[in-house]
Amino acid sequence: MVTMRAAVGADPTHVAAMPLLLPLLLPLLLTGPGADALRDVRMRVEPSAVEAGSPATVKCEYDLENQKLYSVKFYRGSHEFYRYSAEDEPHTKVFPFPQGLPSSPVNLQRSNQTQVYLGEVSPSLAGNLSCEVTTDDTFVTRLVYTNLVVAVKPEGPPHITTSKNSYDPGETLLATCVAQPSQPAAELSFYIGDRMVGQGVPEVRNTSTGLLETRLELRLRLADKHFNAGTGRDRDGGEMVVLRCHAEVPNLAVHNAYTRLSRRTKHPVPERVTQPNAAAALAAMPASLMLLLVVLGARGSLARR
């Protein structure tokens, strides 16, 4: 152990060279007597999806396995924005973000060697966050990263459009539901009554504002059971289908949109009752009389010329 430390140098300024030497040293560290490795370095953000403008805690947890901590550095992309250093006084330090990013949201009072508290998270902070833990005696370094999701609520419920306003049982209902843009993307599902319907695969597209818009199509052959499923009737007492689109951004927002589709053929239907009767009367007419009518009709049209 002693010779190995001499090779690396106990001077902290040599830490930068560690990543190059690490592959060579690691077997020694793991097999050497009493050597301890830095274990279980993990990173997470609480809450997992932060709402824009809200606080968040970026946690970097690790098991030092009897070693002393040298430093913990937090990065956004390649920019180090916070450092805990055991040797420095004070231990904690904030580095401002480069231009284009917000002024640092780090709250030093609530940050330490295992977490950084961000007072207000802006959408431009979203992306790759990483933490790098270095031990004191052996200068073992581990880097882990996580994705910071900055959540943006949809402005309201989704929109449903259908191919027609009224349908009969046996007809295919075509509907589309489009969520209002959000981050992360909304999950959509269709319901009639309290039954989920359709097996469409949602499509997610980027909007010009950097948010995500989910779109789901429904293709459903309507049956009698879909009419009046868990709902009242329409204004004239007619049957109808109430189609609901449920939009959910996990841990952030839930909205429902409804559309009411009336039954195309009402009961009782006058046309259906009269038309078959007229056809029946025609069919019952003697053939000779029909022929006469046709001849008279032809004559009439000739006379008019």
Ligand SMILES: *[C@@H]1O[C@H](CO)[C@@H](O)[C@H](O)[C@H]1NC(C)=O
């Ligand atoms: C995140 O950043 C770290 C440090 O810059 C880098 O090593 C890692 O590959 C990045 N991860 C992704 C998914 O970009």
Ligand SMILES: *[C@@H]1O[C@H](CO)[C@@H](O)[C@H](O)[C@H]1NC(C)=O
């Ligand atoms: C860092 O601060 C958090 C919150 O105050 C606390 O729960 C945690 O124990 C602290 N970590 C250390 C190593 O002191």
Ligand SMILES: *[C@@H]1O[C@H](CO)[C@@H](O)[C@H](O)[C@H]1NC(C)=O
């Ligand atoms: C949206 O755009 C970003 C880059 O601007 C890309 O990384 C991402 O994959 C896109 N997402 C979708 C769902 O198209």
